[in-house]
Amino acid sequence: MMVAEALAERLAELLRSDPRRVVLGEDVRDGGMLGLSRRIVADAALCDRALATPLVPASLIAHAAGLAIGGHPAIVLLHSSSALLEGMAALREAARIPWQSAGAHAMPLTIVAPTGPGFGLGSEQAAVHEAALASVPGLRVAVVSLPEQAVSMLDAAVDFTHDSEPVVLLLPRSIVLAERDEPLRHEPVTPVGVAQVVRDGSRVTVLAWGDTVLPALAAVRELGVDASVVDVRSLAPIDVDTIVNVARTSGRIVIAHSGGPRHGIGAELAALLADQVILHLDGPIVRITGAERPCAPGTESLATPSQQQIADAIERVATY
Amino acid sequence: MEASPWDPEGVEVVLGPNGTPTDEACLAGLDLKALYKHLVAARCLDLRLGKMNVPAWASSAGEEAPIVLAGVLAEPSDWIYPGWRDSPGVVAVSAFEDVATMLVQSGQRPSSALRVMLPSDTLGMHLALAAGHAHAQKLDGRRGVTIALFGEGLTTTGIFHETVATAVQCDVPLVLVCKSQLWPDAAPAEAGLLGDTVSERARACGLWSRRVDGADVIAVYMALASALERARDGRGPGLVEAVVTQLHRDVPAHRDPIERMRRLLDHKGLWTQTFQDVVEADIRARLEKAFTRAVNAHEEARA
Numbered sequence: 344m345m346v347a348e349a350l351a352e353r354l355a356e357l358l359r360s361d362p363r364r365v366v367l368g369e370d371v372r373d374g375g376m377l378g379l380s381r382r383i384v385a386d387a388a389l390c391d392r393a394l395a396t397p398l399v400p401a402s403l404i405a406h407a408a409g410l411a412i413g414g415h416p417a418i419v420l421l422h423s424s425s426a427l428l429e430g431m432a433a434l435r436e437a438a439r440i441p442w443q444s445a446g447a448h449a450m451p452l453t454i455v456a457p458t459g460p461g462f463g464l465g466s467e468q469a470a471v472h473e474a475a476l477a478s479v480p481g482l483r484v485a486v487v488s489l490p491e492q493a494v495s496m497l498d499a500a501v502d503f504t505h506d507s508e509p510v511v512l513l514l515p516r517s518i519v520l521a522e523r524d525e526p527l528r529h530e531p532v533t534p535v536g537v538a539q540v541v542r543d544g545s546r547v548t549v550l551a552w553g554d555t556v557l558p559a560l561a562a563v564r565e566l567g568v569d570a571s572v573v574d575v576r577s578l579a580p581i582d583v584d585t586i587v588n589v590a591r592t593s594g595r596i597v598i599a600h601s602g603g604p605r606h607g608i609g610a611e612l613a614a615l616l617a618d619q620v621i622l623h624l625d626g627p628i629v630r631i632t633g634a635e636r637p638c639a640p641g642t643e644s645l646a647t648p649s650q651q652q653i654a655d656a657i658e659r660v661a662t663y
Numbered sequence: 664m665e666a667s668p669w670d671p672e673g674v675e676v677v678l679g680p681n682g683t684p685t686d687e688a689c690l691a692g693l694d695l696k697a698l699y700k701h702l703v704a705a706r707c708l709d710l711r712l713g714k715m716n717v718p719a720w721a722s723s724a725g726e727e728a729p730i731v732l733a734g735v736l737a738e739p740s741d742w743i744y745p746g747w748r749d750s751p752g753v754v755a756v757s758a759f760e761d762v763a764t765m766l767v768q769s770g771q772r773p774s775s776a777l778r779v780m781l782p783s784d785t786l787g788m789h790l791a792l793a794a795g796h797a798h799a800q801k802l803d804g805r806r807g808v809t810i811a812l813f814g815e816g817l818t819t820t821g822i823f824h825e826t827v828a829t830a831v832q833c834d835v836p837l838v839l840v841c842k843s844q845l846w847p848d849a850a851p852a853e854a855g856l857l858g859d860t861v862s863e864r865a866r867a868c869g870l871w872s873r874r875v876d877g878a879d880v881i882a883v884y885m886a887l888a889s890a891l892e893r894a895r896d897g898r899g900p901g902l903v904e905a906v907v908t909q910l911h912r913d914v915p916a917h918r919d920p921i922e923r924m925r926r927l928l929d930h931k932g933l934w935t936q937t938f939q940d941v942v943e944a945d946i947r948a949r950l951e952k953a954f955t956r957a958v959n960a961h962e963e964a965r966a
Contacts, residue, residue: 365801392802412792440781
């Protein structure tokens with residue numbers, strides 16, 4: 344089963360569990376570009392809550408925010424995270440409303456969007472916009488890293504029990520179409536804002552998220568080094584406590600992420616660790632990232648660091 | 664009385680420049696004195712705010728008819744999404760305390776008994792938010808309507824057209840209320856769009872629309888009531904364009920909606936100078952009390 348199929352099933356269950364919940368998007372009545380609303384429109388009891396809108400990202404996001412204010416938790420299914428940049432003004436507005444209304448208006452708005460390379464299309468369809476999104480005040484941003492956690496991360500992204508701010512859930516394209524031999528299990532739900540240590544170790548700490556977590560785990564296995572791997576998962580807010588505690592233990596840090604290095608989440612984490620862990624560091628903080636420039640179709644692999652590049656970085660830091 | 668360059672053409676009119684109604688039937692059932700008090704309250708608030716040096720504040724004197732009537736005609740299940748200039752006027756109807764608190768707290772605003780949303784910080788974004796809120800009301804099926812207020816300058820933006828397209832496609836109970844200036848400052852007439860009015864352009868997009876004289880409170884009332892009734896009955900979104908005149912530009916007295924309304928009351932024998940003095944004194948007293956209370960509460964909170 345593909346991750347996208349598991350998400351489509353779960354989205355239908357989420358609409359069944361809350362009769363006020365709706366999904367929106369340009370093509371959601373046709374199943375959506377990734378097929379994420381396919382199960383919803385196939386169910387006569389749910390299909391009226393798949394709301395097709397014109398392809399107008401700013402208006403679409405604000406429209407969904409209006410639905411959320413009106414008491415209908417809204418899930419927007421976008422064709423690409425680049426649409427979020429086109430709708431940035433609306434995103435900022437939606438994220439501001441819980442604060443601006445002094446808590447009078449929650450914003451149960453979830454936006455699901457594919458990100459990074461994976462479809463082979465290059466250019467914007469391989470671009471990583473996570474840093475721009477994470478810089479929006481009041482917005483929570485999470486990214487799926489492990490295919491088996493995609494469903495539980497969706498559950499976390501639509502849970503507004505304790506937080507009123509909207510959530511962007513990014514789906515790395517290389518993960519969303521990944522085939523799994525077994526049906527995806529429902530993993531325990533970890534709230535947005537919490538990182539996860541997916542491998543324990545004390546010699547080196549690898550901070551990764553999205554489509555670099557699996558290559559990082561493979562690189563550590565291949566090297567046989569005693570390294571911890573942290574799935575950062577939540578890009579806004581960042582789980583400072585978990586990251587600082589793990590980094591302090593090893594004192595040797597590798598940060599791996601897709602997209603270019605400039606002004607990225609990796610730079611933010613490096614600054615955070617320089618600020619809080621400097622006296623525990625035994626070597627430079629090494630960032631290993633994708634290329635800075637856009638990738639042409641067929642060269643998408645440049646957008647993500649390879650397992651070998653991550654392994655080289657770990658070895659360099661481990662032997663510094 | 665001769666038409667001035669400030670008098671719009673091609674608009675629906677009920678009250679002549681002297682306040683004489685062209686059709687007495689339009690006045691049936693209206694509490695004209697109560698309407699007049701609401702308008703005077705909005706003007707007094709506008710003058711009060713003008714003395715406060717509120718950052719980025721601009722007077723809405725002359726634009727009161729669509730602003731105040733949105734508040735008057737909204738039912739308890741309705742929501743209003745005002746622009747920054749409209750917000751005080753909409754809530755002036757019954758909640759000076761809200762306005763005072765909002766201004767004293769510089770941005771953040773407590774929840775209100777009135778269903779008036781915060782003005783949007785992003786140009787025109789409140790229109791799309793309002794369309795979404797109207798969609799929620801449609802799904803709820805409780806005949807609620809969302810009203811969004813804005814000026815004609817906003818109709819050149821993408822978000823206006825995106826909102827119209829989405830509202831028409833989703834067939835939501837949204838009423839857009841556009842305050843058009845005939846001769847806007849630093850911009851060509853009708854926002855420079857080749858002479859087409861906002862209502863004509865809205866109609867071309869498939870939106871029901873009416874264009875009325877914004878100095879004529881009764882004409883605005885009739886058009887807005889029709890738009891709200893249509894939306895409430897599930898007959899889709901609509902747009903009311905009220906051609907307004909900003910008073911700071913030395914315009915003829917009959918372009919002032921409050922003065923034209925006063926002339927109507929006078930014509931009907933409902934206005935006296937004593938009535939005017941009592942109305943203004945009452946409003947000013949309530950205003951001062953509200954602002955004093957808000958300032959004291961704010962200072963206590965800071966202490």
